[in-house]
Amino acid sequence: MAHLLLRHRDIPDIKKLDVYVKNGGFTALKKAVTGMQPGQVMDEVKASGLRGRGGAGFPTGVKWSFIPKGVFPTYVVANADESEPGTFKDREIMEGNPYQFLEGVAIACYAIQSNVGYVYLRGEFYQLARELDDCLAEMEKAGYLGDNLFGSNYSLRIRTHLGAGAYICGEETALLESIEGKRGQPRIRPPFPALYGLYGKPTVINNVETLTNVPLIIEKGAAWYKSMGTEKSPGVKIFSLSGNVTRPGNYELPLGTTFRELIFTHGGGIPDGHQVKGIMPAGASSSIILVNSATFDKVMDTPMDYESVQNVGSLLGSASVILIDDTCSMDWIINKTMHFFKHESCGKCTPCRDGTYWMLHLVERIHAGNGTNADVQILQSVANQVNGKCLCALGDFSTMAITSAIERFPQDFESKVKT
Amino acid sequence: MAQMVTLTVNEVKVTVPAGTLIVDAAKRAGIDIPVFCYHPKMEPVGMCRQCLVEIGRPMIDRTTSQPVPGEDGNPRIQFMPKLETACTNPVSEGMVVLTASEKAKAGQKEIIELLLTSHPLDCPVCDKGGECPLQNLTMAYGSSGSRFIYDEKQHAAKSIPLGELIYLDRERCIQCARCIRFQKDIAGEPVLDFYQRGRATDIVTYSEPGFDSIFSGNTTDICPVGALTTADFRFGARPWEMNHTASLCAQCPVGCNITFNVRREAKSGGGHSIKRIMPRQNEQVNEIWMCDKGRFAGYHFAESAERLTQPLIKGAPADLQTAQKLVAEKLKEAKAETVVLAGGRLANEDLFNLKQLADGLGGKALLYTPIGGGEYTAVYGLTAGSNLGDLGKGSTVLVIASDLHDEAPIWYLRIKAAAQRGATVVVANARATPLDDFATFVVRYAYGDEVQTVNSLSGKEQFAGAFSAENLVIFYGSDGLGMAGSTALAEACAGLVKSRAGKPNNGLVGVWNAANTQGAYELGFRPATDLASELKGKAVYVAAADPAGDDPALAEALKSASFLAVQELFLTETARLAAVVLPASAYTEREGTFTSAERRVQRFYPAVPPRPGTRPDFALTADIARYAGIELEGRSPLLVMNRIAASVKVFSGISYARLAEVTEQYPIVGRGDLYYGGTTYENTQGLGTHLALSQEDISAGAKPHAALRPKENELLAIPASKVYDRGTTMVAARLLDGRAGVPTVAVNPVTAGKIGLAAGDPAKVSLNEAEYDVIVKLDESLSTGVVLVYRSFGIPISEPTPVKISVAEKA
Amino acid sequence: MSLAEKYPQEIEAIYAKYPADRKRSAVMPLLYLAQRDEGYITKGSMAEIAALLDLEVTEVASIVGFYTLYHDKKEGKYRMQVCNDLPCALRGADQFLESLCQNLGIQVGETTPDGLVTLEAVMCLAACDKAPMFQLQDDDKVAYYENMTVDKTMELIDALKKGGLGESIRDASSREVK
Ligand SMILES: Cc1cc2nc3c(=O)[nH]c(=O)nc-3n(C[C@H](O)[C@H](O)[C@H](O)COP(=O)(O)O)c2cc1C
Numbered sequence A: 001m002a003h004l005l006l007r008h009r010d011i012p013d014i015k016k017l018d019v020y021v022k023n024g025g026f027t028a029l030k031k032a033v034t035g036m037q038p039g040q041v042m043d044e045v046k047a048s049g050l051r052g053r054g055g056a057g058f059p060t061g062v063k064w065s066f067i068p069k070g071v072f073p074t075y076v077v078a079n080a081d082e083s084e085p086g087t088f089k090d091r092e093i094m095e096g097n098p099y100q101f102l103e104g105v106a107i108a109c110y111a112i113q114s115n116v117g118y119v120y121l122r123g124e125f126y127q128l129a130r131e132l133d134d135c136l137a138e139m140e141k142a143g144y145l146g147d148n149l150f151g152s153n154y155s156l157r158i159r160t161h162l163g164a165g166a167y168i169c170g171e172e173t174a175l176l177e178s179i180e181g182k183r184g185q186p187r188i189r190p191p192f193p194a195l196y197g198l199y200g201k202p203t204v205i206n207n208v209e210t211l212t213n214v215p216l217i218i219e220k221g222a223a224w225y226k227s228m229g230t231e232k233s234p235g236v237k238i239f240s241l242s243g244n245v246t247r248p249g250n251y252e253l254p255l256g257t258t259f260r261e262l263i264f265t266h267g268g269g270i271p272d273g274h275q276v277k278g279i280m281p282a283g284a285s286s287s288i289i290l291v292n293s294a295t296f297d298k299v300m301d302t303p304m305d306y307e308s309v310q311n312v313g314s315l316l317g318s319a320s321v322i323l324i325d326d327t328c329s330m331d332w333i334i335n336k337t338m339h340f341f342k343h344e345s346c347g348k349c350t351p352c353r354d355g356t357y358w359m360l361h362l363v364e365r366i367h368a369g370n371g372t373n374a375d376v377q378i379l380q381s382v383a384n385q386v387n388g389k390c391l392c393a394l395g396d397f398s399t400m401a402i403t404s405a406i407e408r409f410p411q412d413f414e415s416k417v418k419t
Numbered sequence B: 001m002a003q004m005v006t007l008t009v010n011e012v013k014v015t016v017p018a019g020t021l022i023v024d025a026a027k028r029a030g031i032d033i034p035v036f037c038y039h040p041k042m043e044p045v046g047m048c049r050q051c052l053v054e055i056g057r058p059m060i061d062r063t064t065s066q067p068v069p070g071e072d073g074n075p076r077i078q079f080m081p082k083l084e085t086a087c088t089n090p091v092s093e094g095m096v097v098l099t100a101s102e103k104a105k106a107g108q109k110e111i112i113e114l115l116l117t118s119h120p121l122d123c124p125v126c127d128k129g130g131e132c133p134l135q136n137l138t139m140a141y142g143s144s145g146s147r148f149i150y151d152e153k154q155h156a157a158k159s160i161p162l163g164e165l166i167y168l169d170r171e172r173c174i175q176c177a178r179c180i181r182f183q184k185d186i187a188g189e190p191v192l193d194f195y196q197r198g199r200a201t202d203i204v205t206y207s208e209p210g211f212d213s214i215f216s217g218n219t220t221d222i223c224p225v226g227a228l229t230t231a232d233f234r235f236g237a238r239p240w241e242m243n244h245t246a247s248l249c250a251q252c253p254v255g256c257n258i259t260f261n262v263r264r265e266a267k268s269g270g271g272h273s274i275k276r277i278m279p280r281q282n283e284q285v286n287e288i289w290m291c292d293k294g295r296f297a298g299y300h301f302a303e304s305a306e307r308l309t310q311p312l313i314k315g316a317p318a319d320l321q322t323a324q325k326l327v328a329e330k331l332k333e334a335k336a337e338t339v340v341l342a343g344g345r346l347a348n349e350d351l352f353n354l355k356q357l358a359d360g361l362g363g364k365a366l367l368y369t370p371i372g373g374g375e376y377t378a379v380y381g382l383t384a385g386s387n388l389g390d391l392g393k394g395s396t397v398l399v400i401a402s403d404l405h406d407e408a409p410i411w412y413l414r415i416k417a418a419a420q421r422g423a424t425v426v427v428a429n430a431r432a433t434p435l436d437d438f439a440t441f442v443v444r445y446a447y448g449d450e451v452q453t454v455n456s457l458s459g460k461e462q463f464a465g466a467f468s469a470e471n472l473v474i475f476y477g478s479d480g481l482g483m484a485g486s487t488a489l490a491e492a493c494a495g496l497v498k499s500r501a502g503k504p505n506n507g508l509v510g511v512w513n514a515a516n517t518q519g520a521y522e523l524g525f526r527p528a529t530d531l532a533s534e535l536k537g538k539a540v541y542v543a544a545a546d547p548a549g550d551d552p553a554l555a556e557a558l559k560s561a562s563f564l565a566v567q568e569l570f571l572t573e574t575a576r577l578a579a580v581v582l583p584a585s586a587y588t589e590r591e592g593t594f595t596s597a598e599r600r601v602q603r604f605y606p607a608v609p610p611r612p613g614t615r616p617d618f619a620l621t622a623d624i625a626r627y628a629g630i631e632l633e634g635r636s637p638l639l640v641m642n643r644i645a646a647s648v649k650v651f652s653g654i655s656y657a658r659l660a661e662v663t664e665q666y667p668i669v670g671r672g673d674l675y676y677g678g679t680t681y682e683n684t685q686g687l688g689t690h691l692a693l694s695q696e697d698i699s700a701g702a703k704p705h706a707a708l709r710p711k712e713n714e715l716l717a718i719p720a721s722k723v724y725d726r727g728t729t730m731v732a733a734r735l736l737d738g739r740a741g742v743p744t745v746a747v748n749p750v751t752a753g754k755i756g757l758a759a760g761d762p763a764k765v766s767l768n769e770a771e772y773d774v775i776v777k778l779d780e781s782l783s784t785g786v787v788l789v790y791r792s793f794g795i796p797i798s799e800p801t802p803v804k805i806s807v808a809e810k811a
Numbered sequence C: 001m002s003l004a005e006k007y008p009q010e011i012e013a014i015y016a017k018y019p020a021d022r023k024r025s026a027v028m029p030l031l032y033l034a035q036r037d038e039g040y041i042t043k044g045s046m047a048e049i050a051a052l053l054d055l056e057v058t059e060v061a062s063i064v065g066f067y068t069l070y071h072d073k074k075e076g077k078y079r080m081q082v083c084n085d086l087p088c089a090l091r092g093a094d095q096f097l098e099s100l101c102q103n104l105g106i107q108v109g110e111t112t113p114d115g116l117v118t119l120e121a122v123m124c125l126a127a128c129d130k131a132p133m134f135q136l137q138d139d140d141k142v143a144y145y146e147n148m149t150v151d152k153t154m155e156l157i158d159a160l161k162k163g164g165l166g167e168s169i170r171d172a173s174s175r176e177v178k
């Protein structure tokens, strides 16, 4: 099947405006702006069952419908912060097929009648931001952005905003703070961005991949979209496959594709004759799925959609599937994830700020072989102590790998501690 | 009336206004929820997570929108799976909050344990020890041991000066952001912020000078640990060794309620020393704040070794009775030729006795002040029921010819807050002032145009609505004005509030330069139009004023007085000229009352015993009067106040007992729960009371006033006030030397350029035939024809005066 | 010369991105501009940006302190930021970084004696399928180098010594999907 999101793989030059247009680009935007009421656009997306690809899987059309009517201005912000370890799909979309993504942003803007959209890119996407700026200039030149789009009285501009190195800015309220020129620290919610977002105005925040789906839905209709994927998780998803696998990379597949298909059919299995030991389906924020001879088939036959992954003790999240083979010990794995979370904790709330510091100390001690059984127990208990008490989800994320590793791979710790 | 909501906190039913946060609702029910980042004066941020509680809400049937009844018939309560923060969640009808369930207690304990992993636990050497929220909450809610390996504690620098006033201990900081939020949201001076992130987060200031804010001391009160301490008190004493006395700040006319902390020390020969000043809550006056001038300068002068302790006759030591008798004899001789000249830092009781003496002799009672117009504020000022904290939507505040930030800092905070609550704030001045940033309208006029400006305001379309608002409070000052100018301005402003006289939250307020100028006016003192000529040839009795030190012309006038007696704290220039010098007690050593410019009479109490050799002013005056055959009350201020109440109409009904009354104030602060409001003292000794309005018949409205204006090719020196100056009560506060700086003048960059001066250059100004060394500051908002000269820096400036300024050779 | 004098057009373009009454939003792009200008962010440029945006210097400094891509100290001309986060580490990033250190004779966090390259270990850069990889940051650019080997990297450093930053190498091999 031809790619729907990673279209550049089939049409290499689609990152050029004329090529994109020749291949049907901007027909959806034109259709929306000239032939549909904003509410109809929203309804179509709602009917498609599209769910957010940023991690939480929240229904996109429903999110848009939370925007209060008659409040002006409103904003759409595309979340291109892509910083979850193991996630590299948004970058490929923006590098390869930027106009489809930007068209999605434009349609979202129209749906909530916002005249300005922002694309928030992580600072490391500095080069990419310049390329997107060029794309936006091209679009404006060609009349796909600007005043009176397609002769309507709707005007729209899209701008990029570059972060500067902070995973937390992927969290939607921290991201808004960052655009406002502040430290990227999350806000307390409620109020949610739909009511109090950018500059205190109603705001929709969506992931890049989520928005890249939108032109297709508008063009081909909700029913067509729903025909892909599963009942509750319709559509296609880009799975970022990394770690101990023969062919790492992005794979665009219907939601509900099994782990087996992704890992073995597409990814070519585990190299050098090793076995899968664990899977982190949502990047560093995952609970690690236990894979051994007893669980192998159950795990491999699990469809990767928002519901089913829970059956094997984890979450789909952003579908950044990190494979861990049997050469790795879990104390090393959590040492890596803890370094990440300690480095990225924004420091606003106590449990995450002090908890990641403490957990890292414990993990390092255990990993270095200086820990005791008591340290492992304390680590488990501190992780539980942090989980559920933080201001945003980062703090919770930081505990996922730890609790699951200790619970599901006890032998890796028993062999590590001093007796 | 706000809608009321009833909820249950730990089985206690509470009814509070909708919108109240759970933490505050619990507080009203007498239930403490531990907090660190939450502060009742600031927006909640939910950062520290200490206030975790269980929250349940009635289950609502979706079809009927009615609560689902439980087995007992009461609504069934659905609890959230996770603990939630009590500081960010507002109450709702039927809510059930559990603050001390096993689950909630475990959560609170866990947060404390996490916080302590990054805390040095150096309580034995910490200034906050004994009044530390972290310490207290650890005892109350924490666990007894720690599972954290102490060696793995992150170390950070201790004792970092954030400027010379406030020190930061980075290890103790728990990143609650209270100080940052105070500076940003309450003070409007965001000179503190976080640097780095995660566990490395720490507090920094990049301003020049460091922590450049005149409200910095408040951050040490609300810091819930010992991270921020004042240079004034650092290592000064332990909280539990000190006594505390309720008092008032005497540095400006706001009348902030304060507490003196006192202990006995070897340094003072086993006597009592004031160790620090803390704010004391009065929600109608200073809420729970005070400015750094009050905090750091408020008592050092009283502790000074330079204080007068010996009566002098012609410069030679004399015994008190002989000296007082000599004064009495001279004044009695002079009779109607007597002039009593009093300063606005005297208490009401002192002023009353001085006035009685002058009246008894048939002489004059003159007020020594650079600002006129108190006769208008006495008639059209604020009265009962007024509270700047009530001003918001529907209220207008006009500030004219005053830099409230520097002249009455707490009013700046309160007017800024009123603007943020929706009040229309009009700031009119000839130059930019910090309040401009928060004003609804900024009006710029040329110096000399004050009266015309007032006149035109109510006419202008854009303002018209503002001046017919429900409430109108006008603050007028003396920026660029002398006696005649400020008096004319007061009269003009009075015209705008005339029809509102007696209505709460309406009236005229004078931004005086002393704590009790308003009281002096109320008690019948009036300034002289031409003071020098009033003094010549008279028998002059000066109390708490230094005219000779301020102005050589007044020194000359005093030299030609027939007799001069001076009652003072220090051997001032004026005292040096006096035939008789009488040492007075400082206000820290006695009791009395001040009348704030908002016309609130408040009590202060004795914090330390009188300096040996001194007596309170009212008593010194009563003795002199007695020797002159006039019977005055000299036994105690309380008795003097009874006489005032009996004979001065606006004081009628006021007594010390009445002034000591307290009603419940919100937020509740200063009890066992320092973590909630900070270390501000609870007010247990009196909120004071408003004076009635004087019914004197007095004209109001703008009258033409001929102001001096710069002529072509001529510069005009303009008097202005700065928060930190070199006045009598400021010089002893050595900590503020750097902030007060050297004598400075401000000019427009264009003016400076023409003369060849740049910012920071030394210059010479000559004024009234004398020359002074100054440093030049640039201010683009000034008109090019003026040179701003700050009062109380040794350059005599009481009126706009022609001036020359030239380049000084660099030293 | 101040930033405002040197880059009037860039600054206008930055302002134009945000609503007129939300100038503060310009702080991050202006900091990038300052960093481009001097290689790192000086106190002077923080003060200028504060004045341009009506902020306190402290507020601007606080932004510099929060985000890791702003530097308030001068270091090597190029920052070589090797990702050794979990996914890259599973594909040998730690070993790659270690041998790079040996080849350059410096530790992570240090700068080569000629001041050319500062070597850093960083968190995930969204290039996990092409490990080992790093990004190279100079005053004006951030470029990705993927599917790297120590040899290729040393060649690149030689090239850097001679001239500027080449086009970033993107190995497309791993993108081919059947
Ligand atoms: C710590 C943290 C990091 C996140 N990072 C990202 C990210 O890099 N990209 C993203 O799209 N969403 C990220 N999210 C999720 C966003 O907060 C938000 O839910 C999402 O952008 C919504 O878009 P969607 O509905 O299209 O998924 C993150 C959330 C958290 C708590």
Ligand code: SF4
Residues within 6 Å of the ligand: A168, A185, A186, A344, A345, A346, A347, A348, A349, A350, A352, A353, A390, A391, A392, A393, A394, A395, A396
């Ligand atoms: S959980 Fe971590 S990242 Fe989120 S607000 Fe708290 S400290 Fe910041």
Ligand code: FES
Residues within 6 Å of the ligand: B034, B035, B036, B037, B038, B045, B046, B047, B048, B049, B050, B051, B052, B085, B086, B087, B088
């Ligand atoms: S989170 Fe509620 S007091 Fe800090």
